[in-house]
């Protein structure tokens with residue numbers, strides 16, 4: 059699955075590991091009529107193979123070297139589903155999922171060759187698995203790959219068995235293709251939850267019984283934990299890692315204070331290089347760094363647009379992530395049809411970044427990281443703050459102004475007063491006064507919860523002072 063083979067695939071050559079749908083069909087001796095049905099489960103139950111659905115785009119399939127599964131490089135993540143308007147509450151579980159919109163996206167994705175769908179027990183408070191099952195029940199199960207995860211909760215063996223059966227029931231299936239131990243962080247937590255409880259042995263028995271086809275883990279942890287996982291006498295079939303060009307091309311140095319709080323942070327680049335020493339197939343999560351890379355600053359975007367005027371910021375991030383050796387699939391949590399359409403253009407068919415494009419991307423990253431943004435991905439792991447600070451909202455407001463180059467600067471600038479007012483009015487509208495940065499007590503409880511190792515109290519202090527300074531300049 060190296061870049062060379064990917065280039066060949068883009069040119070429709072035979073290339074193990076990066077095979078377009080059309081190429082795979084030829085290899086399998088299958089005609090284009092009914093093609094999608096056989097490669098991706100496109101045929102809806104009760105329909106003829108010669109359905110009059112439009113010929114889908116060529117979303118590239120890639121062979122999982124471990125088991126031969128032909129997986130769409132674009133995986134549909136079911137963690138950020140759309141809500142019916144007005145129904146979303148403060149937590150995702152409180153919204154009502156817009157199932158009609160989800161069905162339309164799933165139909166279009168499958169028609170275009172997407173065959174990998176990722177969910178988790180905790181996504182949307184459990185509704186993600188239910189909605190995924192409803193969306194997929196019109197398609198042939200054996201042509202779809204479902205990935206799901208054992209939640210990171212306080213579970214004993216009986217509880218884990220109940221959770222797994224609940225997942226099968228919610229998904230209306232009797233097996234899960236790719237099953238992960240969700241969100242591995244520390245050795246102690248892994249040992250306690252999976253080894254000492256007997257849950258790992260249970261999941262291995264489920265694999266033996268065929269109710270789990272592939273067993274792996276998703277990872278947000280420290281170096282010791284990754285080493286421990288790799289040292290176990292377990293045949294791991296996959297791993298899900300956070301990989302994106304921001305973290306791999308620019309090595310972020312967490313402040314010493316944050317490192318002390320989080321024991322031994324494991325940078326994504328280190329994780330990836332360590333996994334490269336194994337033969338475990340990789341899947342990518344957060345290729346957009348929680349959406350940050352889908353909306354670059356104007357300056358950074360200008361560099362990319364000069365090279366590829368029609369390509370979105372997201373497409374650069376996806377092409378980078380999918381081109382990393384050992385990567386089988388890249389997940390995208392798509393909320394709107396526009397996200398899906400953009401991704402289908404990127405992956406249908408997929409072509410890796412050229413050397414020239416890599417240079418351009420590096421130039422854009424250099425600009426992006428030199429700007430004053432807070433590297434928050436708005437994952438919400440740090441809330442609720444015991445003092446009510448809406449941490450992601452505070453960072454989102456500031457970052458928006460940095461990205462748009464609208465941060466009020468220099469009292470002598472002609473538009474300073476207008477920019478100052480806009481910033482403050484926008485701040486008060488998007489973050490309630492009691493939840494703003496200046497209310498942070500600096501207690502530091504949030505620091506160890508942030509997977510991006512942001513020094514949250516320091517940033518709160520900086521942004522709080524900045525807003526106060528603007529307010530005082532009337």
Ligand code: SF4
Nearest residue numbers: 443498499501502504
């Ligand atoms: S440091 Fe500030 S933002 Fe973090 S938990 Fe404490 S009060 Fe909340």
Ligand code: SF4
Nearest residue numbers: 434435437438440508
């Ligand atoms: S945990 Fe970190 S990255 Fe996530 S919302 Fe909080 S500050 Fe942002």
